Amino acid sequence: MPGRSLLQKIWDQHVIARLSEDTDLLHIDRHLLHDLGGSRGLLDLKSRGLKVHNPELTFATPDHALSTAPGRAGTSKIGMELLAALRVETAASGITLFDVDQPGQGIVHVIGPELGLSLPGATIVCGDSHTCTHGGLGALAFGIGSSELTHVLATQALIQKRPKTMRARFEGKLPLGVTAKDMILALIGHVGAAGGTGYAVEYAGSAISALPIEGRLTICNLSIELGAKMGMVAPDEKTFEFLRGRPYAPQGEMWDLAVKAWRELPSDPDAVFDREVVIDVEKIIPQVTWGISPEHVVGVDGIIPDPKAVDDPARRAAIETALEYMGLQGGAPIAGTPVDWVFIGSCTNSRLSDLRAAAEVARGRKVAAGVRAWVVPGSENVKREAVAEGLDKIFIDAGFEWREPGCSMCLAANGEVVAPGQRSVSTSNRNFVGRQGPRARTHLASPASAAASAIAGAIADVRMMGR
Amino acid sequence: MPKPFDKLTATAAPIMRGNIDTDVIIRIERLVGNGIRGTLGKWAFGSLRYLPDGSENPEFILNREPYREAEILVTGPNFGCGSSREGAVWSLQERGIRAIIGSGFGDIFFANCFQNGILPVLVDKAVVDQLAADIEATQGAGKVSIDLEAQTIVSPSGARHAFEIDPRRREGLLKGLDEVALTLQRDNEIHAFQASDRTARPWIHSTRISA
Numbered sequence A: 001m002p003g004r005s006l007l008q009k010i011w012d013q014h015v016i017a018r019l020s021e022d023t024d025l026l027h028i029d030r031h032l033l034h035d036l037g038g039s040r041g042l043l044d045l046k047s048r049g050l051k052v053h054n055p056e057l058t059f060a061t062p063d064h065a066l067s068t069a070p071g072r073a074g075t076s077k078i079g080m081e082l083l084a085a086l087r088v089e090t091a092a093s094g095i096t097l098f099d100v101d102q103p104g105q106g107i108v109h110v111i112g113p114e115l116g117l118s119l120p121g122a123t124i125v126c127g128d129s130h131t132c133t134h135g136g137l138g139a140l141a142f143g144i145g146s147s148e149l150t151h152v153l154a155t156q157a158l159i160q161k162r163p164k165t166m167r168a169r170f171e172g173k174l175p176l177g178v179t180a181k182d183m184i185l186a187l188i189g190h191v192g193a194a195g196g197t198g199y200a201v202e203y204a205g206s207a208i209s210a211l212p213i214e215g216r217l218t219i220c221n222l223s224i225e226l227g228a229k230m231g232m233v234a235p236d237e238k239t240f241e242f243l244r245g246r247p248y249a250p251q252g253e254m255w256d257l258a259v260k261a262w263r264e265l266p267s268d269p270d271a272v273f274d275r276e277v278v279i280d281v282e283k284i285i286p287q288v289t290w291g292i293s294p295e296h297v298v299g300v301d302g303i304i305p306d307p308k309a310v311d312d313p314a315r316r317a318a319i320e321t322a323l324e325y326m327g328l329q330g331g332a333p334i335a336g337t338p339v340d341w342v343f344i345g346s347c348t349n350s351r352l353s354d355l356r357a358a359a360e361v362a363r364g365r366k367v368a369a370g371v372r373a374w375v376v377p378g379s380e381n382v383k384r385e386a387v388a389e390g391l392d393k394i395f396i397d398a399g400f401e402w403r404e405p406g407c408s409m410c411l412a413a414n415g416e417v418v419a420p421g422q423r424s425v426s427t428s429n430r431n432f433v434g435r436q437g438p439r440a441r442t443h444l445a446s447p448a449s450a451a452a453s454a455i456a457g458a459i460a461d462v463r464m465m466g467r
Numbered sequence B: 001m002p003k004p005f006d007k008l009t010a011t012a013a014p015i016m017r018g019n020i021d022t023d024v025i026i027r028i029e030r031l032v033g034n035g036i037r038g039t040l041g042k043w044a045f046g047s048l049r050y051l052p053d054g055s056e057n058p059e060f061i062l063n064r065e066p067y068r069e070a071e072i073l074v075t076g077p078n079f080g081c082g083s084s085r086e087g088a089v090w091s092l093q094e095r096g097i098r099a100i101i102g103s104g105f106g107d108i109f110f111a112n113c114f115q116n117g118i119l120p121v122l123v124d125k126a127v128v129d130q131l132a133a134d135i136e137a138t139q140g141a142g143k144v145s146i147d148l149e150a151q152t153i154v155s156p157s158g159a160r161h162a163f164e165i166d167p168r169r170r171e172g173l174l175k176g177l178d179e180v181a182l183t184l185q186r187d188n189e190i191h192a193f194q195a196s197d198r199t200a201r202p203w204i205h206s207t208r209i210s211a
């Protein structure tokens, strides 16, 4: 029998019942709720006359619908109603809520790891597709829809079909100015936005081992943008160091027991994957998207694709549609494209290391005239740590706006939008049509690239900034 | 609880662009709030269906006769990729869509369809291309038939295609099964699992901060 992969090991540990050859009833170890879907699920459950099966394994925080303006000014009436409903319904069910202004509040995929709620070997779900983020700690984490959310509330279990397995190995030493975000965008460019559909992806290789945990979370965050609803990295000493002492991480004897179990999780050397991809990271340069799918990505020194040079009619039409929406000319260099907005935040890139990287570029410089640039920390704790380090001051001095934690301009569900036709460089994860507001144009990039673009007033190569 | 699905013969609209994400199917601001069910049909494909001034885009297929009446979509690769928002399925359902035939679907969207009694049919690109061509040849007048029991699609030209579907999913749709109720019938197994897991992995189950 061949060895087992990280995915198989975690999966097998969670099977409550085998329902068919390839479908199991899985135990869910952590269920995270947010303001958009959390109270709706709890109300749905109530209307069926059911109770939350394990409130102690369920945690909630508001993030999507809140304004991130100082004092949360401008949160819509409906956003306030959702917050009120989340408070009432979590309290009624005995679910811990990390509320506004409290340590612990933040984007659900930032707070899970930060609080030690997300653990290696755990199954973690949330009604949000970027739940794959938590896989960066060696968890089996994935997004679910509203019906599945109700199912988990009612049963603490979920019916799941075993996915195929893919291993993406990143090998080599990361060049200067190139980040985890660039690594994963390069992979998406390579395999396409549907390349991972039906797979759970394990990220491995020397460049993944070398990455700090926050970088691994960024990598796993974008799994869904290559079509994979699950992405994961085997836990190692860095993972354990990251988690040690966090509020909800096991302590004392329990910690030792947990670490012993976690050491057994990495894929066996002879584990077989349905698909293997190898990426040479030494060839990666900072990435930026030019179109309306994350697969529409080039190196920042690259050229926007020219539809006239493409033979396949479907591909040509897709490029034309994207360029028309984005207001770009095929065949032109992407660098130097003027921008109106820069957004540094989201569950992809709003952790302390992301803010440090952006601040490093911004320090002592000024945001270009005519550009609005926001920095939105991922959580209350990230915000407090950043302030303690003086990062807020660096940003404010450079002309960035420093905001309260939340999803903000990543999805435009909270009144925070890029105006129609305006162009934004964003550290988030989706450049979809209208994602940052109706007819808004989004270019995805790393925090360092976004900060460089804010300073330049145009899409910029951070490697040319001389730091 | 999903409505059962067995057979359907209906107008079908080809929407062949690849990578139509769930943000394009329904914008997030339409989904903010707990009372949204029943309000979403007119916002399905909002950015494609309406011009910036709010009027209908006459070019968009679902704004044209006879596709306005479509109950089936024929879709390009990676339809429903992106966000997990089940509102994408609700909006299509409220718009009258009951089945989607495509060459690739986002994993979460695909699962969400079954939860709502919508049948997503995964077939080869060649089948999708042929269906689209047949539909266009009749300017939408030719209907497409889907038989879930027999696992077949019949194109307006009469061409018949078999499709594969997970047997559990199929049964769930045919009977309109409620998964929550079914799983709760196994509650003793869930409790037994948790009892033994509490010994094996106590750190998963004790989540109250002691400090």
Ligand code: SF4
Pocket: A063, A064, A107, A108, A109, A128, A130, A346, A347, A348, A406, A407, A410, A411, A428, A429
């Ligand atoms: S930051 Fe964006 S992608 Fe992440 S959870 Fe919030 S809305 Fe979703």
